[in-house]
Every structure is written in structure tokens, then in C-alpha cells.
Amino acid sequence: MIEPVIAPVPGVAGANEPGRPAVFRARGLTKVYHMGEVDVHALRGVDLDLYQGEFVVLLGPSGSGKSTLLNILGGLDVPTGGRVHFCDQELTAQDEAGLTRYRRSHVGFVFQFYNLIPSLTARENVALVTEISRQPMRPEEALQLVNLGPRMDHFPAQLSGGEQQRVAIARAISKRPDVLLCDEPTGALDIQTGIVVLDVIARVNRELGTTTAVITHNAAIADMADRVISLFDGRIANVRGNAVKVSPQELRW
Amino acid sequence: MTALDRKLIRDVLHLKGQVLAICLVIACGVATYVMSLSALTTLRGAQAGYFERNRFAFVFAQLKRAPLAVAERIGEIPGVRQFMARVVKDVNLDVAGFAEPAVGRLISIPEVYAPGLNELHLRQGRSIEPGRPDEVLASEGFVVAHGLKPGDRVTAIINGRRKDLEIVGVALSPEYIYQIRAGQLVPDDKRFGVFWMGREALAAAFDMEGAFNDVCLDLSPGASQGEVIARLDQLTAPYGGLGAYGREDQTSNRFLSDEIKQLQRMNLIVPSIFLGVAAFLLNVVLSRIISLQRDQIAALKAFGYSNLAVGWHFLKLVLAVVAGGVALGTGAGAALGLQITQMYTRFYRFPALEYQLPPQVVGLATCVSSAAAIIGTANVLRAVIKLPPAEAMRPEPPAVFRHTVLERLGLTGLFSQPMRMVLRNIERQPVKSFFSTLGMSLAVAIMILGRFSYDALDYLLEVQFRVVQRQDVTVALVEPTSYRALHEIAHFPGVVHVEPIRAVSTRLRFGHRVRRTLIMGLAAAPELNHLVNLQLHTVPLPPDGILLNTKLAQLLNIGLGETLTVEVLEGARPVRQIVVAGLSTELLGTAAYMQIGSLNRLLREGPSVTGAHVTADALEAEALYDRLKATPRVASVTIKQAALNSFRDTVIKNLLKLQSFNLMFACVIAFGVVYNTARIALSERGRELATLRVMGFTRAEISFILLGELGVLTLQALPVGLALGYGLAWFTTLFLDTEMYRIPLVVNLSTYGFAVAVVLVAALLSGLLVRRRLDHLDLIGVLKTRE
């Protein structure tokens, strides 16, 4: 169980939600890409808290810095400035090996393009992760959770986009991660399939209590979240809580 | 098995064509390596064992005639452990059914066996028995060449008298592993045989009772060979000593050591080039795999696989390919090494030449090829390790296209749309195109490397046996005589032209370098022994001073105009200074020449000769040979055509055998490289071409786009490859420069043509293979998966 170590701070996204332990605490995050002559400011000072077990949607137009933020939270990337804490661990103080350990034990990723290994079956793709985790599910169990039990031995090329994404989700949750980070998981899918995938993510969040952050630029999806954080041009533009969460099936796209 | 290892296996299976091609290239490198190293080990082991067991002597000396009492004093030289004073005489032989002259070397052995030096290995029959003066042991090479067996007889012509010798046994000697007469370049088992004969009988036949003319000795541990040789020279000088020399200068042993050296070099250069190509191919293929698997690498890292774990995964892929190559190559190398060894048994007479493939050789081959592969792919592996996962997550930015140079020059109209795509594809990725071109150039170059030695050897034979040596027969006389002997020979049947030779044994000294060499005195403007420079223009024989061939000059480290010290090893043994007044090019052996008159003056003697170069009418050859054999003063007769033939049969056959293996490997490599290039082009363009097909392009049209690119790359590669091949050929000639022969840098047009043809055929076949894949392009599948 993750201890509440950080007291809510006024003025920070999420800080108005007292009483729950913060999993992530980010302060003053900036990220600058140097592209030859020009500097691209992907993040221009982001303060953010994410809480234990909550379902957060990151909303914003393309290029607003959502992926950059998520990658930093997931330990895939490091900010140019600012600090990030995961529980009592400062990610920004970790070296490459520390970040790898952090990703290995705490984070599950789901990507827009699934990033499955095409030469491995669904089961093997999941096993790829369970083999290096401390207390994983069995791959079969994880695939059953996403309703793919019968397709376990199929290769990615034999699965539809939605099925591939569900394998990716099974792969992400099989290690029983503390946080599940999804970057436009439905971006490459049609509505129907997208809803199935979102449903799986919501269920994982609900049943396993995994803190979940989902990136999208589809505002409709926001209704299924506990909180919606909107980014615009590298800054947090707006944070709102949903009093009532809508289930994915009821979303209107 | 872990999921990651499964991925590895499936990746290998998926890339089987390319993996196989690279495996084969590595296998070629490993095979040449294993082949030459195992042959080397075998030869070295056999040599060392034989020398040890049969007590091969350490120092040798020949002299004219000395009483046996002198031998006792030789035995007293400090550092001499054991000595053997022998009688050794060369005679003309008459072998039934063989018209040409042959030389027999008669060597004395004790009638009753006593442990000594250079002990014989009895192969067949029995040893000689005391009291039977006609019995001899014959060398195996000669016996085999003439189909003789124990019980057969040969006739030696001793001082004009015929003496029948009965072969009672067939023997081998560590002194004649390579059975060759000093001064000859190649063995000729038909025309030179060694016979071991009882000491009493041999001495009696040559008036050598109580005397000897040859001594060999064994050194005690720690003795200084140089000092022993100096003392030995002092002792033998009054008796016509020709200068003692160590084991390393003993003729048979030197040839064997040269062969070993040659193998050592082969062992270095050819496999290095092959493995270099393999490393290059691995690099190209691996970078392609990596760029195709960027997103997979990112995912692995995102899920907590460490950088090193991911790097190791791809390194394992490399090592798997290496392992395949090593396995294949070791098998092939062992088979070829065995063949080479079997070939050696025909030139080198060992009691046993058992092929050996020590495990260290395989271990070393594995290490070397792994190292080459790792070095070759280090940059790609480093990129894998360094690849930031967030970076890898986003697809590679779309390629930047520009109008090609040709189009910018306003030549757009010249090209069809597909042709424009071909050219833009090539121009867009200059680095990739450069490497593809380089790869195929290497294929061309390796073909040239594999084949040019045929040209070079042809040229060598042409130069040595047509341009330089123009005589038909060379006659050596027993001792220096007046020109009368030449006039006699001039009247022998069929003789057209005779030129004098005065050969004298000397030791040439310059600075601290010393070589034992014959100085050949020739006619002032020799017609039968042309001296030429590198361009094959005649070099005049200077009236004063000495002319060296460039190899000898190089060994002595002496240049034109410098003064050489000549220690004459006969007669009064004068020591003289002489200026190097000319240099000539020869591709075989080392030699020094003077005008005969000038040499006579140097020796303070009147006009005298020791032999002659002769041209003769081929129709009367047999009569001429009969006459020469019957002439007592004729010590030996060398027939040029026979020398040429045996050079072909031995050295050249040997070299060409090795080269044919290399050529075979070169072909394999050429195919490997070209096929890989084609496959990579296919994997890079697959999506694009499938898209075009979906848009309604025909198969022929998309084939043109892909194969056109391959074609343009191939055409670009040809000229580069020809130049590169010439460079590689030049590089190898540096390693094939021995005392015995130099391989000239000669590449015939036909070789260039051959290289081009093989690479074009390889390109065509690869094109067809790729084309077949294009025809079965899975349109939906290709479009569905994200690259």
C-alpha cells in the first residue's frame, strides 16, 4: 500500500482533492527540445498530483505536451526542469538504471500503436513482461481479464486492432503495476472497438485499484474519468472532477 | 525458454535468407582460417616430430675431400654433440624406360646400423646388408615417380663407368622431406632421386676411402651455432669447404619452412578480408533490423528491460549468426584442410602426415569471428543501448525527398515516373546507398582477389620460362674446365647454340647481412639467360661489378652503387669487394650475375666454365640426352621444359588449389552480399510498393522500381569494385613475396570480366528471388502492420 506522504497544496492540479494519498507529485515540470536553431517548449511548467486509485484523463489538442508529460511520469523521459516524485521516490533524481527499475516494478504502459512484438504470440507478448516482474499474474490470467483467453496463441498479425490493444493492456497489467499509463489507447481504433478497450481499462482501474492515466484528445472520453486535466501549449489549462463517472458504453463520441 | 529468446529464434527464422547468406560469408572466412591453420598445425607438428625422432642435424657443410682425421677434429669443436662425416656424390642415372637424364644423389650410410643423425625411415623392403656393395635404399619420391619397387635396379654412371644399383628398400629422410637439389627451385621426383649406399662401397667407387666430403652435426644445448659454423669453416677451408650453414638454410627444410610461412600469411590475410565483409554485412542487416524494430525496442525498455538486456538480446542475434557460420565453416575448413594435407603428402615426404584439427583452432576461429562480428556491429548495438525509449516510441520521421541532381539540372523529361522514384530513392539515402554500393563493390573485389593469382602465375611462368630463361637445357660440369668442353658440347647432336656459365659458390656480405649464393658468370650479352627489369626490358650485364636480382638486393639490403663483400668458397677462397652495378627483376629465386670474363678475373683464373646453357633441336633431344649422360664431365643436366612442368605440378598446383578454394568462397560471398542488398531493399520498400500496388500499379511496374534500384546500385558498384579488387590484389602480393617466388601484380582483363559477370549473375538471381517475393506481396498485411 502506498503511504500518503504529500500534503495537498492549493493551486496545484489535484491539490483540491484532499484526503487521498498522492502517487505522483510533479512540480514545475518543463521540457524543451532543441531542434537545431529553434527550441520547442513541450512543457512550460506543469504542477500535478495524481492520487491513489484514481482514473485521470489527460485532454488536449495535438502537440500540447500530453505524451511528453506521460513519458516523464512513466520514467521513459526526463524533464528539462522541475521535479517528479513517485510516492517517496524522486524520479528526477534517478539515473537510467534507477528509471529502468522503476518502470519494471511500478509502471504499465499502453501505447497508441500497441507496440506488440510481431514475432511473439499474445501469450508470449504478455510473458515478456511477466518474466521480469516480481509478483506477476500468469499471462493466461491477464489475457482472460481482457477477454482474450481463446486468442492466446495468435500472433499480432492475426488479431484485429482492438484485440491487439487488449493484448497490450493485458501485457501492461500483468505485472500488477501501481500505475497504468495509456497514450491514446483508442487513437487507432474505431468507436465500437475503442469502447471495448476503454471498458477494459476502466475495469482494471476499478477492480485492481490501479492508478490510471489515459491520454486522449477526444473530450467525450473524459466523462468516464474521476478527474479531467486539460493541457494547452505545455501548460495545465483546466482541471475538473466528474461528480458522476459515466461507463464507457454510455459515452457519446 | 524466455519470451525474448523465442523472439530471437523467430527473428532468425524470419530472416532466414539473409541469415544464411551471412552465415555462409562467415563460414568462408572461418573455413579458410581453419583450413590453413589446421594444415599449418599438421605440417608443423609433423616437421617437429620427425626432426626430433630422426635426429635432424643442426649444421651442415660440404667440402671437396678431407681425410677422416679432420672429422675427428670437427667432433672436438666445443658445442658439437655428435657429428656424421659422409660421402655424398651426385651422379647421372640411367633408368630403364626413361630417356632423359636424371640425377642420383648417393649418400653414404654405415653398413651396419648405428644411431646417428638424419636417420632414415624405412618405408618398404629392408636395409642394406654389409658385404653387398650394390645394395642401396632409394628415396620414396623417385621410386614412386618411376614405379620402381624393391628388387629393381637403376644404373649410376660413375666417372663414365656404369654401375648397377639394386634397390633393396625404400626410405625417407628428414633431409629430403622436400626432395630437391640445391639450386633448383622445384622438386622433380622423376629427375632427381636420393640413394643411400654403404659407406665402403660408395667410398670405393669414388676414391674416397678414408675421406669424406660432407659433414652434418648436432649441437649441444646452449651451443652457439654461429661459433660452431665459424670453427667448422676454419677446419674445412683447406679441404675445399663450401661454407657451413645451419638447419634454417638446409634446402628441403627451407622450402618446408617457406610453405609454413606462406600458410601463416594466408591464414592472416584471406580470412581477415572475408570476415571483414561478413562484419560489414552484419552491420547493414542489423541496422536494418533495428530500424524496423524501433518500436519493439521502445516497448521492451518501457516495460523495464534494461538497456543492457536489450543490447544483449540483439548481440545474441549476432552471435547466433556467428555460431552458424563457425559451425559451417569449421566443417568445410576441416574437409579442405584434410585435402590440403593429402596434397602435401605428394610434395612433402613424411613418415606420417596425419591431419590434425586441434580444438584451439576452432576456439580461435570462434573468437576471431565473434570479435569481427561484434566490432562490425558495435555501432548498431550501441545505438540500441542508447536509444531513448520515449524517442523510439514515435515513428521515424518521414523521409525527406528532394528532386534529384539530374532533375534539378532540368533533365526531368528524360526519366519515366518509376525511374524518377528509383533515382530519388538512391539519392535520398546517400549513406545507405553508399553502403549498398560498397557491399557490392566488395563482392566484385573479392572475385578479383580470388582469381587474379591465376593471371599472376601465368605471367610468372611466361616471364621466367619464356622471357628470362631461353635455353632448352642447362648442363653442369663436374668442375671448372676450359672452354674446350663447350666446343665439344656445341657439336653434340641437335645443339644449336651454346653459352658459357661459370657458377661459383660464395657468401655475400653487406653490413651484418649474409647470404650464401651462387654467382653466375654469363656471356657479356647473354641470349639464353635474359636479364630484364620490371617492364621486361633487357638489362645489360655490366662489364665490371655485379648484378643482383632485386629480391637478393632486398635481402642484403643493398642498393645500386654500393659495395658488396664476396667470400669465394672454392679454390684459394679469396675475399673481394665488388660494386653492385645493376639490378634485374626475377620472379623466382635469388641470384647474382657477372660477365664471365669479369668473374674469371675476380677469381684470378683464366677463362673457365662450369656449365652451359644450350638450345637444341627438339627432334634430336633423345640423342643429345644420351650423349650428355655418357659424358663423364657432365655432372647434371636440367631440362627447362621439365623444370617448367614440375613447377606447374608442384608449386602452382599447390597455390592454385588454395586459390580455387578462395575463388569458391569469393563466389559465395559475392552472392551473399548481393542477395542481402536486394533483400534489404525489399524490406525497406515493401510498404511503399504494396501501397503502389493497391493504387493500381502493376507487378512489373513495382518490380522495376525495386530492381531498377538494385540495378543502378550494381552498376555503380562495378567500377568501384574493380579498383578495390586491384587494391586487394596488390595487398596480397605483399604477403606472397617469398625467397622462392614473387607473385606479380598482374590482373588480366578476363579476371575483371569474370568478376563483373559473377556479380551480375548474382544480382540477376537475387533480383529474381526478390521479384518472386514481390509477386506474392501481401498487400493487406503490409499495410496493416506499422513499420
Ligand SMILES: Nc1ncnc2c1ncn2[C@@H]1O[C@H](COP(=O)(O)OP(=O)(O)O)[C@@H](O)[C@H]1O
Ligand atoms: N523528440 C522530440 N523532438 C522534438 N520535438 C518534440 C519531440 N517530442 C515532442 N516534441 C514536440 O513537443 C511538443 C509536444 O509533443 P507531445 O508531447 O508529443 O504532444 P501531444 O502528445 O500532446 O500530441 C510538440 O510540439 C512536439 O513536436
Ligand SMILES: [Mg+2]
Ligand atoms: Mg501524443
